[in-house]
Each structure stands twice: as structure tokens, then as C-alpha cells.
Amino acid sequence: MAEIGTEATPRARRRAAxxxxxxxxxxxxxxxxxxxxxxxxxxxxxxxxxxxxxxxxARNSFYDATATNYVGLGNYQEIFSTSSILVTFRNNVIWVLxxxxxxxxxxxxxxxxSERIRWSTxxxxxxxxxxxxxxxxxxxxxxxxxxxxxxxGIVNAAIQTASDWVxxxxxxxxxxxSGQTVAGLAATGVSSAPKDSLESSSTVTAGxxxxxxxxxxxxxxxxxxxxxxxxxxxxxPGAVTGLVWRDFSPTNPTAKGQVLPDELGFAGLKLTxxxxxxxxxxTAVTDAHGDFLFGGVGSGDYKVQIDPGNFSSGFTGVFWLGxxxxxxxxxxxxxxxxLLSVPLVDISMILAYLWxxxxxxxxxxxxxxxxxxxxxxxxxxxxxxxxxxxxRRMTMPMLAPVLIVVIVTMLINVLxxxxxxxxxxPGSSQGEANTLALAMYNFGFTGLGNWGLASxxxxxxxxxxxxxxxxxxxxxxx
Amino acid sequence: xxxxxxxTLGLGMLLAVAACGGGTTATNSPATGQNIGGSVNLWAEWxxxxxxxxxxxxxxxxTQTGVTVNYTSKGSTISTALGSAIQGGAPPDVxxxxxxxxxxxxxxxxxxxxxxxxxxxxxxxxxDAWNQLVTANGKLYGVWxxxxxxxxxxxxxxxxAAAGITTPPTTWEQxxxxxxxxxxxxxxxxxLCTDIGWPVADFWQNIYxxxxxxxxxxSLSTHATxxxxxxxxxxxxxxxxxxxxxSNLLGGLxxxxxxxxxxxxxxxxxxxxxxxxAAMVFEGDFVANEVKANSxxxxxxxxxxxxxxxxxxxxxxxxxxxxxxxxxAANSANQGAVQGAGDVAIMLKDTPQSEALVKYLAGPxxxxxxxxxxxxxxxxxxxxxxxxxxxVTQKDAQALVNATSFVFSLDDLQGTWExxxxxxxxxFLKNPSNxxxxxxxxxxxxxxxxxx
Numbered sequence: 020m021a022e023i024g025t026e027a028t029p030r031a032r033r034r035a036a037x038x039x040x041x042x043x044x045x046x047x048x049x050x051x052x053x054x055x056x057x058x059x060x061x062x063x064x065x066x067x068x069x070x071x072x073x074x075x076x077a078r079n080s081f082y083d084a085t086a087t088n089y090v091g092l093g094n095y096q097e098i099f100s101t102s103s104i105l106v107t108f109r110n111n112v113i114w115v116l117x118x119x120x121x122x123x124x125x126x127x128x129x130x131x132x133s134e135r136i137r138w139s140t141x142x143x144x145x146x147x148x149x150x151x152x153x154x155x156x157x158x159x160x161x162x163x164x165x166x167x168x169x170x171x172g173i174v175n176a177a178i179q180t181a182s183d184w185v186x187x188x189x190x191x192x193x194x195x196x197s198g199q200t201v202a203g204l205a206a207t208g209v210s211s212a213p214k215d216s217l218e219s220s221s222t223v224t225a226g227x228x229x230x231x232x233x234x235x236x237x238x239x240x241x242x243x244x245x246x247x248x249x250x251x252x253x254x255x256p257g258a259v260t261g262l263v264w265r266d267f268s269p270t271n272p273t274a275k276g277q278v279l280p281d282e283l284g285f286a287g288l289k290l291t292x293x294x295x296x297x298x299x300x301x302t303a304v305t306d307a308h309g310d311f312l313f314g315g316v317g318s319g320d321y322k323v324q325i326d327p328g329n330f331s332s333g334f335t336g337v338f339w340l341g342x343x344x345x346x347x348x349x350x351x352x353x354x355x356x357x358l359l360s361v362p363l364v365d366i367s368m369i370l371a372y373l374w375x376x377x378x379x380x381x382x383x384x385x386x387x388x389x390x391x392x393x394x395x396x397x398x399x400x401x402x403x404x405x406x407x408x409x410x411r412r413m414t415m416p417m418l419a420p421v422l423i424v425v426i427v428t429m430l431i432n433v434l435x436x437x438x439x440x441x442x443x444x445p446g447s448s449q450g451e452a453n454t455l456a457l458a459m460y461n462f463g464f465t466g467l468g469n470w471g472l473a474s475x476x477x478x479x480x481x482x483x484x485x486x487x488x489x490x491x492x493x494x495x496x497x
Numbered sequence: 498x499x500x501x502x503x504x505t506l507g508l509g510m511l512l513a514v515a516a517c518g519g520g521t522t523a524t525n526s527p528a529t530g531q532n533i534g535g536s537v538n539l540w541a542e543w544x545x546x547x548x549x550x551x552x553x554x555x556x557x558x559x560t561q562t563g564v565t566v567n568y569t570s571k572g573s574t575i576s577t578a579l580g581s582a583i584q585g586g587a588p589p590d591v592x593x594x595x596x597x598x599x600x601x602x603x604x605x606x607x608x609x610x611x612x613x614x615x616x617x618x619x620x621x622x623x624x625d626a627w628n629q630l631v632t633a634n635g636k637l638y639g640v641w642x643x644x645x646x647x648x649x650x651x652x653x654x655x656x657x658a659a660a661g662i663t664t665p666p667t668t669w670e671q672x673x674x675x676x677x678x679x680x681x682x683x684x685x686x687x688x689l690c691t692d693i694g695w696p697v698a699d700f701w702q703n704i705y706x707x708x709x710x711x712x713x714x715x716s717l718s719t720h721a722t723x724x725x726x727x728x729x730x731x732x733x734x735x736x737x738x739x740x741x742x743x744s745n746l747l748g749g750l751x752x753x754x755x756x757x758x759x760x761x762x763x764x765x766x767x768x769x770x771x772x773x774x775a776a777m778v779f780e781g782d783f784v785a786n787e788v789k790a791n792s793x794x795x796x797x798x799x800x801x802x803x804x805x806x807x808x809x810x811x812x813x814x815x816x817x818x819x820x821x822x823x824x825x826a827a828n829s830a831n832q833g834a835v836q837g838a839g840d841v842a843i844m845l846k847d848t849p850q851s852e853a854l855v856k857y858l859a860g861p862x863x864x865x866x867x868x869x870x871x872x873x874x875x876x877x878x879x880x881x882x883x884x885x886x887x888x889v890t891q892k893d894a895q896a897l898v899n900a901t902s903f904v905f906s907l908d909d910l911q912g913t914w915e916x917x918x919x920x921x922x923x924x925f926l927k928n929p930s931n932x933x934x935x936x937x938x939x940x941x942x943x944x945x946x947x948x949x
Contacts, residue, residue, distance in 0.1 A: 084913070103917070103920070166755070167748070167751060167752065167755045194749075196749060196751065197743060197744070197746075197747075197748045197749030197750075197751070197752055198742065198743025198744035198745075198746070198749040198750070199744050199749075200744070203680070203744065206681070234680075234681040234682070234683075235680060235681055235683055236683045237659075237682065237683030237684055238659065238683070239683075239772065239809075240683060267660075267661075267681055267682055267683075268661065269658065269659050269660060269661035269682070270661065271661070272660070272661030272662070272678060338751040338754070338755060340755065341751060341754060341755070445692075445754070445755050445757060446691060446692040446693035446694065446757055447691050447692070447693070447694070447754040447755070447923050448754070449693055450920050450923075461916070465916075467913050467916055468913055469913060
């Protein structure tokens with residue numbers, strides 16, 4: 020740590036030594052023939068696999084899809100005018116702005132924490148382990164974690180458990196997020212009512228019965244609620260009786276409105292008897308055969324309401340890996356949408372990538388923390404500085420070089436982000452989650468087969484990384 | 498050393514074989530079955546298990562004629578490899594190519610031989626739709642061997658029975674009304690595969706084929722018809738009748754967008770112990786492989802409700818079956834139009850051995866052997882139904898044989914803008930009312946991608 024920025028370069032040292040010995044400061048390559056001979060194989064290899072492709076790619080970026088016809092700046096023009104490629108710039112900006120700073124912050128928190136807890140070695144090992152796994156494996160695991168189906172995705176399962184504990188779902192949940200509606204359940208003698216409830220289409224008076232037919236629920240669901248064959252209700256004086264049943268018979272699909280022998284009742288439905296002014300005259304629950312009875316009913320017309328609580332589905336899962344935008348851009352034109360949307364899948368992928376790299380940040384910052392001069396901090400504490408003050412005014416500035424190293428390293432890492440997008444974003448979100456490196460891969464190495472465009476993207480990526488590399492080199496040289 | 502003796506022996510054998518096989522009796526045309534000996538070089542795209550099945554199918558040919566078949570698997574790049582080999586002057590004798598476009602191109606170049614004098618018009622072996630695809634200037638250049646049907650909507654017969662649907666739909670309107678019935682019985686009608694968009698494109702292409710017909714379809718493939726054409730709008734509108742209603746799709750829009758292939762098939766034909774969540778899934782006849790891989794208990798249903806054994810009870814026998822992709826009632830003339838894929842044999846060098854092989858491939862024997870092994874259907878009329886291992890595969894083959902017209906998958910012919918087409922299809926799914934803008938985008942992408 021103390022050597023960064025203070026040593027002269029090896030070349031300067033050699034020159035100084037040569038001058039001191041009275042030799043020619045320029046060196047002269049004849050003197051170094053031996054070293055050059057040893058360096059040659061490595062240098063040729065380096066030239067072949069880095070310099071030649073660099074030059075070839077730069078050349079290809081001015082040629083067309085098959086790299087045979089010169090098109091000048093055509094590829095660059097296409098990049099900046101196609102909204103599906105502008106999406107990649109936007110995503111790279113999101114990654115660059117959010118990830119390096121977040122991961123450094125988390126690494127700092129972990130680094131400070133790991134100093135003060137007892138099992139710090141075990142803690143550090145667990146946090147660091149994800150780096151060992153391949154990014155592809157991690158991406159696939161996180162894809163399962165964020166799955167839409169609460170039976171598969173842990174995140175949605177956890178939220179669903181909490182949500183169900185607060186407000187339990189009804190016996191017959193209707194998943195409105197997948198297009199189903201409560202109104203769609205109404206079949207015979209039932210019409211939809213406000214607030215996702217159903218009510219009887221006609222009125223009923225005391226001493227009579229009413230039959231309410233519903234569809235859209237499978238026999239399997241009914242068997243789970245203990246429903247049995249529907250039984251036509253008997254009338255009872257001074258009471259309103261009735262039946263709620265599944266008005267669907269596979270053997271007689273066109274026969275609606277009658278209670279057929281193979282049709283099931285709806286067990287456990289919560290009902291309310293409504294007076295003509297809308298006030299409640301009593302509640303009831305259907306039995307296993309779908310029959311209900313409201314006792315002690317006075318004169319007048321009543322309607323039977325099937326309470327909305329029966330159909331509440333609770334939390335059914337958020338599509339964490341979907342391309343829906345967190346910013347309200349749906350009313351904008353295509354280019355503006357491409358540049359300003361923030362797809363939800365980006366946030367999910369950033370979380371997964373944080374899990375992978377937080378350990379690295381923690382280890383580097385932890386090493387930095389360990390090498391801090393404790394006496395200065397002790398002195399500050401003796402002078403009466405509080406913990407937070409010590410941290411903010413003494414530790415942080417001393418850690419600044421380490422933090423910058425972590426930030427810049429992660430910045431370079433994130434600029435070329437590729438494998439986590441390819442493996443974690445589902446097919447339908449790939450377009451919105453696209454990044455420069457992934458677009459370069461798609462255009463160059465898959466069916467799209469456009470070498471010119473892929474090369475142009477590679478050149479742009481190279482140009483974007485240069486400032487970060489220059490910064491890093493400056494820090495090392497001093 | 499052992500090596501030296503073996504290599505000398507090997508060289509000797511090689512010379513002997515070469516001396517035997519190099520006859521120039523091109524003027525004789527022996528009938529199939531006559532023992533002529535020699536060898537023939539054959540290229541096709543099949544490898545691993547398909548290669549073994551193909552080799553088993555060729556055994557009677559070698560037994561009857563004594564001709565050794567030197568088979569080389571070229572994988573999916575066979576058309577490109579063939580082009581290079583022809584240019585380089587070393588093509589195989591016979592090749593099986595997976596697209597008729599290659600046959601037409603090579604016929605025009607004069608690189609492949611006219612087969613009319615060798616096998617006749619083959620009208621007794623293949624329907625007109627098939628022969629037309631490999632005929633150029635009135636001459637027949639190809640013999641179809643394998644076919645794949647992408648015209649299939651797979652359904653769970655037990656779910657259909659539970660909804661009281663006794664026969665699968667025969668028109669598009671019936672599909673929509675059956676979907677409503679399935680919803681009423683409490684199951685999601687369709688499990689829509691989305692992935693990166695290719696299953697949605699396949700679905701839409703079938704709708705276009707059934708509404709506009711094979712001629713318009715081929716015209717759209719080559720971009721002679723623009724994507725802004727009213728027939729394209731009509732196809733999107735028809736498609737929207739199904740997918741515009743999220744309740745028709747398992748999980749609605751989000752559920753569909755997270756539905757990749759083959760997970761979408763598992764929702765209709767689940768692994769043993771799970772219950773189906775949807776009643777129908779669309780994709781090509783390769784779905785059957787996924788179904789059987791999920792559980793060995795799956796029984797192929799017969800036409801109709803699928804038989805008494807079918808049940809959605811996870812403890813009982815599940816069944817699978819398909820129905821032909823139906824055309825709207827107004828376009829019933831297009832009902833026989835089939836979209837799919839296939840492999841056709843072409844002859845590059847006219848030798849008695851290659852002629853014998855081509856005649857053999859046009860007959861029923863080879864195809865029947867592979868058909869019995871499974872995973873194979875042929876448009877060849879002479880292949881008996883009994884060769885296929887189950888009623889579902891038989892029905893699949895019948896659809897191919899009886900096709901009134903046959904077209905190849907449109908998206909595979911779009912070259913570099915194919916992935917963009919897939920994304921556009923997904924965008925339509927996300928916003929079915931945005932048809933005009935999507936059509937305009939697709940047309941611009943087609944022009945840029947195809948160059949015209």
C-alpha cells in the first residue's frame with residue numbers, strides 16, 4: 020500500500036543506473052539483444068492475440084456485415100439510430116451508475132463488520148464464496164430464486180407467505196393479474212357486483228330458495244375445499260335457503276341452469292343477505308353440498324351476495340425478471356423509451372451480481388482497513404471523537420485509495436457485463452436487458468451475423484473502458 | 498512393430514476395395530434389388546441416435562444390392578458444406594438436404610441430376626405439394642425422405658373430456674369457443690410458449706398460412722408481399738382473438754412471458770405426480786419427444802376423447818394427442834396447407850449405385866424401418882400406417898401425406914432479421930393493439946435484412 024504512487028518506474032531506475040555507471044543513457048538495443056531474444060516469443064504471442072485482433076476489429080468496424088465492403092461510419096450511424104441498440108447504452112449506464120458504488124458500500128459494511136464479530140473467518144468465507152462459482156451457475160440459481168411462480172421462486176414465496184399471514188386468501192382465489200375476473204365466474208342467476216363480489220340477479224323472499232350457478236373453477240379445486248355433489252335446497256318458512264353450485268357438466272356441456280347429478284356444490288362460501296337498501300340482514304356459509312340457510316328473515320325482497328373475500332387471491336407473484344419499466348415511459352416514443360426506461364430485470368440482475376462480487380469488495384477493503392494506522396484512530400478517540408465521527412473523518416479518507424481501487428475495478432468489470440444477462444434474463448426480457456457486450460456477441464457470433472456492427476460495438480466498448488484503465492494505470496504509476 | 502504390418506495390410510485392403518468400387522458402368526441402370534456391389538458416398542445432417550436409426554434403415558439396401566453406403570454426417574450446416582464441395586469439385590454422390598430452396602438453387606446451377614428417368618414422376622409416392630417443391634423446369638430433382646409437421650396443436654385429452662369437449666376443434670372459431678368452455682370448466686386453455694419469440698412466430702405463421710394460403714405465405718417469405726399488407730393485418734387480428742384475452746393464456750401475459758420451451762409443454766403434460774395447469778400447447782411434432790420424456794406413462798390418445806384410460810388424476814394414465822392447426826371457417830380451403838420441415842434426397846453424381854440408392858429412398862422399406870424405431874415421419878404415400886408405432890404418429894404422418902400444400906418455416910428463411918422478427922412478435926403479445934406500428938417496423942427490418 021505504501022508503495023503506490025511513490026516509486027519511480029523501472030525504466031527510470033535503469034536509466035539512472037546507466038547514467039551513474041557512465042554508460043550511454045539511451046541504452047542501445049544491441050546491448051539488450053539477449054533480453055530481446057527471450058522477450059520475442061512472448062511479445063509475438065501478445066501481438067498475435069491482442070494487438071492484431073484489436074487492429075482487425077477496428078478495421079472491420081468500417082466495413083459491412085461480411086467485412087468485405089467499406090461502409091465508412093455506417094455501422095456507427097446504425098448503432099446510434101436503432102432503438103434496440105440504444106437500449107444497450109442505457110443498460111450499461113444503469114449498471115455503471117448503480118453497481119460499483121453499491122458493491123463498494125456493501126463491501127465496506129461487511130469489512131467493518133467482519134472486524135468486530137467473533138466468527139469473522141467463517142463470515143468472510145461465506146461472503147467470499149460466490150466468486151468461486153461460475154457466473155453462469157449463479158445466474159441460473161438466481162433465475163430460479165426470482166421465478167414468477169411462488170411455488171418455485173423463493174422471493175415470491177416469501178412475500179406470499181407474509182401476505183397470506185396478514186390477509187389470508189379466499190377459498191376460491193381468482194388471479195386477476197393473469198386476466199381472470201370475478202365477473203367471469205357468474206353463470207346462472209348471478210351477476211357481478213361492485214368491489215369484486217357477486218350477487219344474485221333476482222331477489223328472493225322469506226320462505227323461498229334461490230339457486231346460484233358459478234363456473235370457472237375446476238373439480239380439483241372443489242374437491243380440495245371438501246365440496247360434494249350439489250343438492251337442491253328445500254324451502255323453509257321464515258328463512259331464505261339456497262344453493263351455490265358449479266353449473267358445468269362434462270356429460271351435458273350445453274345444459275345450463277339445471278342442477279345435474281354430476282355437478283358439485285361450492286363448499287365454504289361466505290354469503291351475505293342484502294336488503295333492498297343494501298344493508299346486511301345476516302351472513303351464512305355454504306355447507307359441503309353448497310346449500311345455505313339464512314334464518315329469521317323478515318318480509319321484503321332480498322339479494323344474496325357472494326362476498327369478495329372468497330375470491331381474493333392475495334399475492335400471486337411479481338415478475339421480477341420482466342422488462343416492465345420502473346420509470347413511467349410507456350407514453351413516450353420508441354427512442355425516448357429506449358433511453359429512459361429502467362427495466363425491473365436490471366435491478367434483479369444487479370442484486371444477483373452484488374451477491375457474487377460483494378465478497379471481493381469486502382476482502383480488498385478489509386485488507387485496507389487492517390493496514391490502517393491504529394494509533395491515529397486511537398488518538399482521535401482519546402481526543403473525544405465519537406465512533407461515527409472517527410469513521411467519517413478519519414477512517415474514510417484513509418481508506419479512500421482502496422475504495423477507489425474497488426470502484427474502478429468493478430466499473431471495468433461491469434462495463435463488459437455479459438454472461439449474467441444471457442443466463443438470468445428470460446427470453447422475453449433479453450431485448451430490454453441487453454448490454455453492449457451481449458449485443459456484440461449476438462451480432463457477431465449468433466445468427467445475426469453482422470461483423471461490421473459487432474466490431475463497431477467492440478470499438479465503442481473499448482473507448483468507454485479507456486478512461487477507467489487510464490485512471491488505474493495512473494494510480495499504479497503515481 | 499505391430500504398426501508397420503497393420504498399415505501395410507490396411508493399405509493393401511484399401512487398394513483392393515478401391516479397385517473393386519471404381520466401375521464406370523454409368524450406361525447400365527440396374528433395377529433395385531439387383532446385386533451390383535460398389536459403394537456410394539452419402540451426406541445428411543443426422544448424427545448420434547438419428548444417424549444410427551438412418552443406418553438401420555439402409556441395411557436392406559446394402560443386403561439387396563451389395564452397395565456399401567459411406568455415410569458422413571454434416572450437421573445443420575450441410576447446405577453450406579455442399580455448396581463448398583460442389584465448387585471444390587468433390588461432392589458426394591447423394592445428399593439429403595433439409596430445405597427445398599437448396600434443391601432449386603442447385604438444379605438451376607446444373608449441379609444435381611434430373612431424376613425423372615430414374616424414378617419416374619413419383620406421383621404415386623408423394624402428393625403434388627411435395628413433388629412441386631423439388632421440381633424445376635418441369636423436371637423432378639428430389640426424393641423426399643423425412644418430414645416434420647409444425648401444424649400441430651397438442652392437447653390433454655383428459656382435460657378436454659373434463660370440459661365436455663368430445664371432439665377437438667376443426668375450425669379456428671371452434672378453438673376460441675373451446676377455450677371459453679375450458680375456462681368455464683376451470684382450466685387455462687393455452688400454455689403459450691414465448692422464449693425469445695420463435696414459438697410465437699411459429700404460431701403466427703400457421704395463422705397466416707391458414708388465412709392467406711400457401712401462395713401468399715411463400716410470397717411473404719421472400720418479401721415480395723410487404724409486411725404492411727392487409728393479409729398480414731388480418732393474421733394479426735385473428736391471432737389477437739386468442740392472445741388478446743390474457744385469461745386464455747396460463748398465467749396471463751406475465752406467465753406467458755416467463756414461459757420458455759420446453760417448460761411450457763410441462764404445463765400441459767406434466768411429469769408424473771403433478772397435475773396439468775393448461776389444456777393446449779402449440780408447437781411442432783417434436784413436442785411428443787418432450788411429453789414422453791416427462792413420463793413413460795403417457796399413452797398416445799386416439800382421435801377423439803382419447804380413450805377410457807386417459808385421466809388427469811396424477812395416479813392414473815395420462816394421455817397426449819394433437820389436432821391439426823385449424824383454419825377459420827371462411828378459409829377452409831387452406832385447411833390442408835401444412836407448415837413444416839423435411840429432408841429431400843438429391844443426386845449429384847450419376848452412378849448405378851447412387852441411382853439404386855435414390856430408388857430405394859423413394860420406396861417404403863427404408864422409411865418404414867426408421868418409422869418403427871420412432872421419432873420419424875415421412876410424406877411418402879407408400880409407407881404403411883402400420884409402420885408407425887402409435888396412433889398419434891400415424892395421424893402426424895397422414896397430415897404430411899395428405900397435405901394440399903407444404904411450406905417451410907417462414908422465420909428460418911428471413912436470414913439476419915429473424916431474431917428481430919421474433920422480438921416483434923413478443924412486442925405484439927405485450928401490446929396487441931399496436932399492430933400497425935409493429936407491421937411497419939417489421940417491414941423496415943425485412944427490407945434491411947433481406948436487401949429488398
